[in-house]
Amino acid sequence: MSEVSGRYLLEAVFGPGARDDWQSTVLRATGEKLNPDYFVRSLS
Numbered sequence: 001m002s003e004v005s006g007r008y009l010l011e012a013v014f015g016p017g018a019r020d021d022w023q024s025t026v027l028r029a030t031g032e033k034l035n036p037d038y039f040v041r042s043l044s
Contacts, residue, residue, distance in 0.1 A: 012029040026034045 013025060016025050016028065020028075023034065
């Protein structure tokens with residue numbers, strides 16, 4: 001993992017995740033609601 005991606009995870013996901021619900025954290029970090037389509041596409 002690069003330093004930039006590690007910092008992003010700390011600032012956008014793990015830090016706020018400690019005080020916000022996971023749905024808000026995912027929305028803020030990615031700009032959209034949790035979507036299984038990305039996972040399904042990665043399998044094909």
